[in-house]
Amino acid sequence: MSADQLPFQVADLSLASFGRKEIQLAEHEMPGLMAVRAEYAPSQPLRGAKITGSLHMTVQTAVLIETLTALGAQVRWASCNIFSTQDHAAAAVAVGPDGTPDDPRGIPVFAWKGETLEEYWRCTELALTWPGDGGPNMILDDGGDATLFVHKGAEYEQAGGVPSPAEDDPEEWVIILDRLRNSLADHPGKWTKAAKNIKGVTEETTTGVHRLYEMANTGTLLFPAINVNDSVTKSKFDNKYGCRHSLIDGIKRGTDVLIGGKVAVVCGYGDVGKGCAESLRGQGARVIVTEIDPICALQAAMDGYQVATLEDVVTGADIFVTATGNRDVITAGHMSRMKHQAIVGNIGHFDNEIDMTGLARTPGVRRTNIKPQVDEWTFPDGRAIIVLSEGRLLNLGNATGHPSFVMSNSFTNQVIAQVELFTKPDEYEVAVHTLPKHLDEKVARLHLDALGVRLTTLTKEQADYIGVTVDGPYKPEHYRY
Amino acid sequence: MPLMAGLMQRFAVQRPFEGLAIAACLHITAETAMMVRLLRAGGAAVSLAASNPLSTQDDIAAALAARYGTAVFARAGVDRRGYYRHIEQALAKGPDLVIDDGGDLVNTLHTRSTALLPGVRGGCESTTTGVIRLRRMAAEGALAFPVIAANDTAAKRLVEGTCGTGQSAIDGILRATNTLLAGKTVVVAGFGASGRGVAERVRGLGAQVIVTEVDPVRALDASLRGFRVLPMTDAAPLGEVFVTATGNRDVIAAEHMSQMRDGAILANAGHFDVEIDVRALENLATAVYQDVRPHVDAYDLGDGRTVLLLAEGRVVNLVAAEGHPPEVMDLAFGIEALALAWLAGNTDKLEVGVHDVPADIDAEAARLVLAAAGTSIDALTADQQAYLESWRIGS
Numbered sequence: 100m101s102a103d104q105l106p107f108q109v110a111d112l113s114l115a116s117f118g119r120k121e122i123q124l125a126e127h128e129m130p131g132l133m134a135v136r137a138e139y140a141p142s143q144p145l146r147g148a149k150i151t152g153s154l155h156m157t158v159q160t161a162v163l164i165e166t167l168t169a170l171g172a173q174v175r176w177a178s179c180n181i182f183s184t185q186d187h188a189a190a191a192v193a194v195g196p197d198g199t200p201d202d203p204r205g206i207p208v209f210a211w212k213g214e215t216l217e218e219y220w221r222c223t224e225l226a227l228t229w230p231g232d233g234g235p236n237m238i239l240d241d242g243g244d245a246t247l248f249v250h251k252g253a254e255y256e257q258a259g260g261v262p263s264p265a266e267d268d269p270e271e272w273v274i275i276l277d278r279l280r281n282s283l284a285d286h287p288g289k290w291t292k293a294a295k296n297i298k299g300v301t302e303e304t305t306t307g308v309h310r311l312y313e314m315a316n317t318g319t320l321l322f323p324a325i326n327v328n329d330s331v332t333k334s335k336f337d338n339k340y341g342c343r344h345s346l347i348d349g350i351k352r353g354t355d356v357l358i359g360g361k362v363a364v365v366c367g368y369g370d371v372g373k374g375c376a377e378s379l380r381g382q383g384a385r386v387i388v389t390e391i392d393p394i395c396a397l398q399a400a401m402d403g404y405q406v407a408t409l410e411d412v413v414t415g416a417d418i419f420v421t422a423t424g425n426r427d428v429i430t431a432g433h434m435s436r437m438k439h440q441a442i443v444g445n446i447g448h449f450d451n452e453i454d455m456t457g458l459a460r461t462p463g464v465r466r467t468n469i470k471p472q473v474d475e476w477t478f479p480d481g482r483a484i485i486v487l488s489e490g491r492l493l494n495l496g497n498a499t500g501h502p503s504f505v506m507s508n509s510f511t512n513q514v515i516a517q518v519e520l521f522t523k524p525d526e527y528e529v530a531v532h533t534l535p536k537h538l539d540e541k542v543a544r545l546h547l548d549a550l551g552v553r554l555t556t557l558t559k560e561q562a563d564y565i566g567v568t569v570d571g572p573y574k575p576e577h578y579r580y
Numbered sequence: 581m582p583l584m585a586g587l588m589q590r591f592a593v594q595r596p597f598e599g600l601a602i603a604a605c606l607h608i609t610a611e612t613a614m615m616v617r618l619l620r621a622g623g624a625a626v627s628l629a630a631s632n633p634l635s636t637q638d639d640i641a642a643a644l645a646a647r648y649g650t651a652v653f654a655r656a657g658v659d660r661r662g663y664y665r666h667i668e669q670a671l672a673k674g675p676d677l678v679i680d681d682g683g684d685l686v687n688t689l690h691t692r693s694t695a696l697l698p699g700v701r702g703g704c705e706s707t708t709t710g711v712i713r714l715r716r717m718a719a720e721g722a723l724a725f726p727v728i729a730a731n732d733t734a735a736k737r738l739v740e741g742t743c744g745t746g747q748s749a750i751d752g753i754l755r756a757t758n759t760l761l762a763g764k765t766v767v768v769a770g771f772g773a774s775g776r777g778v779a780e781r782v783r784g785l786g787a788q789v790i791v792t793e794v795d796p797v798r799a800l801d802a803s804l805r806g807f808r809v810l811p812m813t814d815a816a817p818l819g820e821v822f823v824t825a826t827g828n829r830d831v832i833a834a835e836h837m838s839q840m841r842d843g844a845i846l847a848n849a850g851h852f853d854v855e856i857d858v859r860a861l862e863n864l865a866t867a868v869y870q871d872v873r874p875h876v877d878a879y880d881l882g883d884g885r886t887v888l889l890l891a892e893g894r895v896v897n898l899v900a901a902e903g904h905p906p907e908v909m910d911l912a913f914g915i916e917a918l919a920l921a922w923l924a925g926n927t928d929k930l931e932v933g934v935h936d937v938p939a940d941i942d943a944e945a946a947r948l949v950l951a952a953a954g955t956s957i958d959a960l961t962a963d964q965q966a967y968l969e970s971w972r973i974g975s
Contacts, residue, residue: 359804383806400763403786405808 107193108222110186110211112200118191121158122165128503129159130549131511131542132166139170144518146171151226151235153245154303155183156210157499159506161192164206166514172237177226178210179241181219183495186212216271220278223248227293232286234293237521238300239513243307246300250314250321252279252290299323299520299527301513305334305424306448311531323527325516330534331580332508332542335370341501343374345494346420346446347382353473353487353497354442359383362416366409367423368395371446375420376404387412391423409433420493421445421452431457434476437484444487446494453490472496504546511542536572581906582952583914583945584614588621596921597624603675605629605667605685606706607898608636608654611909613643615679616650618917624677629670630654631681633663634891635898664688671696677920678703682851683710690722697724701927704730704916708772709827709851711934718933726930728923730916733942735949737773744908746777748897749823749849750785756875756890756900757845759821762786767819769812770826771798774849778823779807790815792831812836821845823896824855834860842885847896856893875900915945 126133139145150167154160156178167174176192178184195205209222223244227234240246255261261280264273282289299322302308308328314320328334347358363384365376376386376399388404389412390396399406413419413433417440421428424447431454434443445452458464463479472493477483488496501509515538520527547554562569574580591597602624606612616626628650630636636656644650651673653666667688671678674696680686680703689697705711708731717723730736753759766787768779775791779802783789791807792815793799799809810818816836820843824831827850834857837846848855862868866882875896879887891899904912918941923930950957960968967973 357804359806360800362808380806383804385803385806385808397763400788401786403762403783403788405765405788 107203107205107207108209108211108225109189109193110184112190112194112203114187115190115194115200115203118158118161118185118187118189119194119196121187122161122191125158125162125503129162129507129510130504131507131545132162132514134545135511135514136166136169139518143171144522148172148237148517148521149229149233149235150174150237150239150517151229151245152176152239153179153223153226154239154241155180155500156189156192156208157183157185158188159501159503159510161188162503162507163510163513164192164208165196166510167239167517168206170514170518172517174206175226175229175235176206176208176210177222177245178214178219179244181214181216182212182491183500184210184212184214216274220248220271220274224278224282232289234289234296236296236298237517238297239303239517240300240307241303243302243310246302246307246324247310248275248279249290249294249297250319251275252282253294253321254319255279256283256288256291294321297322298524299325301325301327301516301520303333303509303513304328304448308531315529315531320529320531323520323524323529324531325520325527326531326533327509327512327516330512330539330542332539332546333512335580336505336508337501338370339374341374341505342371342422342446342494343378344502344505345498345500346375347378348499349446349487349493349495349497350418350442350444353444353493354485356417356442358418361385361418362387362412363418363420364389364409364412364416366419366421366428366452367425367447368392368399368404369422369424371422373398373402375422375446376402379418379420380404384418387416413437416441418442419444422447423452424448426451427454429453431461434458434484435461435478437482439482439484441484442487443484443490444493444497445490446492448492450489450491453486455486455490458486504549508542508546511545512539515542536574536576537570540571540573581611581614581910581913583910583949584618584917586948586952587914587917588618591618591622591917591921594921595623596924597622597677599623600676600924601625601627601673602677602679602920603627603629603670603673603685604679605631605670606679606681607631607903608641608644608652609898609903609909610637610640611904611906611913613640613648614909615913615917616644617648618913619920620648620650622917622921625673627651627670627673627675628653629666629685630658630663631684632894632898633658633660634894635903664692668693674699676701677924679706679916679920680704680710681706683707683713686710686714686717686723686727690717690724700725702726702728702923702930704728704920704923705934706912706916707731707851712827714934723932723934726923726927726932726935728919728935728937730912730919730937733915733937733945735942735946736912736915739911740904740908741773742777742780744777744904744912745774745825745849745897746781748901748904749774749778749825749847750781751902752849752875752896752898752900753821753823753845753847753890756847756873756896757888758873759845761821764788764820765790765818766821766823767792767812767815769822769824769831769855770828770850771795771802771807772825772827775823775825776802776805778825778849780805782821782823783807787821790818794826794828813839816840819844821847822856823847823849825849826855827851829854830857830860832856834864837861837864837887838881840885840887843888845888845890846893847890847900848893849896851895853892853894856889858889858893861887861889911945911949914948915942918945 193205194203198204209225308326361384363379366389388399465477467475472488487493636654645652653669711729767790769792791802792812816839865879867880869878872878
C-alpha cells in the first residue's frame with residue numbers, strides 16, 4: 100500500500116489517549132471555540148465544507164479541528180512547520196474522540212514532528228487531495244503553503260508545465276516544483292479545478308497575509324481570502340499576551356536561570372517586544388530595549404525602559420531576546436563580545452534575527468549541546484554563550500508556544516471566518532478581507548465569562564452620544580486599541 | 581485617622597498619662613495636632629516644639645495653642661537659634677515623658693537642659709535618623725533614660741516608609757517642578773523602606789530607576805527587583821532626578837554634582853538636610869537663583885549647566901508637599917501613642933537604653949487599622965497554633 104492511500108499518517112497512534120487528555124484540558128482553556136460549538140453546532144453551518152487545514156498540528160489545533168467538524172465540516176490536515184507537530188495531538192485527532200488506536204475514526208491528518216522537507220510537502224499535497232482526486236472547497240492556512248500549492252499548481256497547468264528550477268533556487272522550491280511536476284503528470288487539471296471549487300481561504304499569520312496581498316495586488320489571487328491575522332483579538336493577543344507568557348517559559352525551561360536581577364535586552368518594541376519586556380520586568384529583570392523606530396523607542400522610554408543600541412549594551416547584559424521581524428539583529432560579532440553564559444534567543448517568526456551561520460563560522464568556536472534546543476557555544480578564549488532553539492522561535496522550541504487561551508482567540512476568529520466565507524460567498528469578492536469589527540468584538544465577548552469579566556452595557560443615550568449602537572461595533576476601523 | 585480616633589476613646593477611659601507632662605518635638609501638622617489631642621485625652625499635659633524649621637504650619641500651631649490648651653513653641657521659617665530656643669521652651673516645665681522626631685529634643689536635654697534629665701522617665705523617637713543618634717548615645721553611655729524606637733516596627737516600615745514617603749516624596753517633586761517622570765532617569769539613593777517606596781512608585785510612573793546603596797543585602801534586593809544598582813559616582817552623570825533616602829550625610833557630594841547633567845533635579849526625602857551637600861553645591865555654582873518656582877533653587881554651574889535643588893535639600897515631601905498622608909501618620913502616631921502608654925506603665929522595669937516597640941503593640945495597631953477599614957483576617961485555629969509551637973511534627 101503506498102503512502103498516498105493511507106487515510107492518515109502520524110508518528111504513533113498509541114499516543115492518542117495522552118493527546119485526548121491534553122485536548123480535554125485545552126477545551127476548558129478555549130472558551131471561545133467551545134462557545135462557537137454550542138452556538139453553531141445545531142445549525143451545522145459548515146455542512147458540505149471540505150476544509151484543508153495547514154497549521155501547526157498541536158493540542159490547541161486539535162480543538163480547532165474538532166470545532167470545525169462539530170459545525171458539520173469534513174477536514175483534512177497537515178502541519179505548517181516540520182518541527183511543530185505534537186505527535187500525541189496528531190494521534191488523538193486521527194483516532195478521534197469516539198475511536199481507538201485499533202479502530203481510528205478521526206480525521207485524515209498527515210503530520211509528525213521532524214518531517215523532512217520532502218515529507219512536509221507530500222503531507223501538504225495529501226491534505227489537499229480529497230477522495231476521488233478532488234480538492235477542498237475551503238482552505239484554512241497558516242503561512243500560506245496550502246494556498247501557494249494550489250495557486251502554483253493551477254498556474255503551471257495553465258502554462259502547460261512546471262518550470263525547471265533555477266540553479267540558485269532554494270532547496271525547498273526545488274522540492275515544491277518536483278511535487279507539482281508529478282501531480283500534473285498524474286492528474287492533469289486537478290489544481291485548476293480545485294481552485295475553481297475553493298470558496299475561500301482564511302489565513303492565520305502575517306507571513307501568509309503578506310503573500311495573499313501580493314497575489315491580490317498582481318491579480319493572481321484565485322479565490323477570496325480572510326485575513327484572520329489582523330483581527331484585533333488575534334494579532335494583539337497572540338503577539339503581546341502570547342509572547343508575554345511563553346517567552347519566559349522558554350527561557351526558564353531552557354536554562355532555569357533566575358531572571359530577577361538579570362539585565363535583559365529586548366530587541367524590538369512592537370507588540371511582541373512589549374509583551375517580552377513586560378514579562379521580563381515582571382520577573383525582576385532590568386530590561387533594556389533596542390529599537391530602530393522612533394515611535395516604538397519613545398514608547399519604551401516612556402514605559403521606563405532604558406533604550407540603547409545593542410552595540411552599547413552587548414557586553415553587559417545577561418539575556419538577549421530578538422523580536423524585530425528583521426534579519427541580522429544579533430550578529431556573530433555581537434555574540435563574540437557577550438558575557439560568559441549570556442543567554443541568546445529569538446521570538447520573531449523567522450530564524451534569521453540571530454546570525455547563527457555567522458556564529459558557526461566564527462574561528463575556533465565550539466558548539467556543545469546541553470539538551471534539546473539548548474546549545475552552549477564556546478569561544479576560543481573560554482567564554483561561552485547559551486543559544487536557545489538554534490535561533491528559531493524559542494517560545495515554541497523551548498516551551499510550548501502560545502497557551503490555549505490565547506489560541507482560542509485566534510482560532511475562534513478562524514472558525515467564524517470559515518463560516519463567513521462558506522455561507523456568504525456572495526458577500527466576499529476575490530480579494531483579501533478582514534473580519535468585520537462586530538465579529539472581532541464577538542470573539543472577545545466569548546472569552547469574557549471564563550475570566551469572570553462583568554461587562555458594562557451602554558445605555559441608549561450613551562450609545563447615541565458617542566455615535567454607536569448599544570450592541571457595537573464600538574470603535575472606528577482605524578482605532579488602535 | 582481611624583486608629584487614633586479609636587485610641588482617643590480608649591485613652592479617655594484608661595487615662596494612661598494621668599498627671600504626666602509630655603514634651604514633644606514633632607512636625608507641626610494636622611496629624612501632630614491629632615496626636616497632641618490623643619495624649620491630652622490620656623491625661624497628659626503637653627508642650628510642643630517643631631522638629632523642622634520649615635515644616636511648621638502656623639495655622640495648626642495657633643489652633644493647638646488656642647483651642648487645645650497646648651504649650652506650642654513653633655513658627656514657620658524660624659532660624660536655627662530660634663529653633664533650638666523653641667525646643668528649650670517646650671522642655672522648660674520638666675517633662676516626665678518625651679516624644680522626639682529626629683533626636684533634637686533628646687539631644688538638647690542631654691546637652692543644654694541637663695538639669696531636667698532626672699525627671700525624665702522615658703521617651704519615644706519617631707524617626708530612623710533619631711534612633712541612629714540615640715543608639716550612638718546609648719553606646720557611649722550618654723543616654724539617661726529608656727527610649728522606645730517607635731520608628732521601626734514592621735507595620736510602620738511598610739506603611740510610613742514604603743507607602744508614605746514613597747508617595748509624598750514624589751508628590752513634593754511633582755509639585756515643585758511639574759516635571760514628567762515617564763522616560764526620565766531617576767536615581768534613588770538608599771533602598772531602605774523609604775527608598776524602596778520611592779523607587780517602586782517612580783518606576784510605576786514610567787521612569788528608569790537607578791538605585792545606589794552601601795548595604796549589599798539591600799543592593800541585592802534592589803537588583804532582584806529589577807533596578808539598576810550603581811555607585812553614585814556612576815549614577816551622577818546619568819540621572820535627571822535624584823532622590824536621597826539614606827539617613828546619611830554627603831550622599832550627593834561635590835564630586836557627584838560636578839558630573840551631573842544640565843537640569844538635574846536634586847531632592848532629599850531623608851530626615852535631615854545633610855544628604856545633599858548643599859554647601860558644596862553653593863561652592864560649585866557661579867550664581868544661585870532662588871525660588872525660580874516655589875521650593876526650587878537653580879544653581880548655575882557656570883559652564884552652561886544648571887542644577888535644581890528642591891526645598892533647600894530639606895525633606896522634600898514635607899516642604900514641597902504635605903508630608904505623609906493622614907493614613908500613614910495615623911498608624912505611626914497610633915503605634916507611638918500605644919508604645920508611650922505602655923512605657924508610662926513600665927518605666928521602672930525598663931533599663932536605660934533604646935528599646936524596640938513590643939511586637940504585640942505593632943500587631944494591635946495593625947489589627948485596629950484593619951478593623952477600621954472593614955478588613956477581616958483569619959485567626960489561627962487551636963490546631964494550627966499547636967502545630968506552629970511544636971517541633972515534633974515533620975514531613
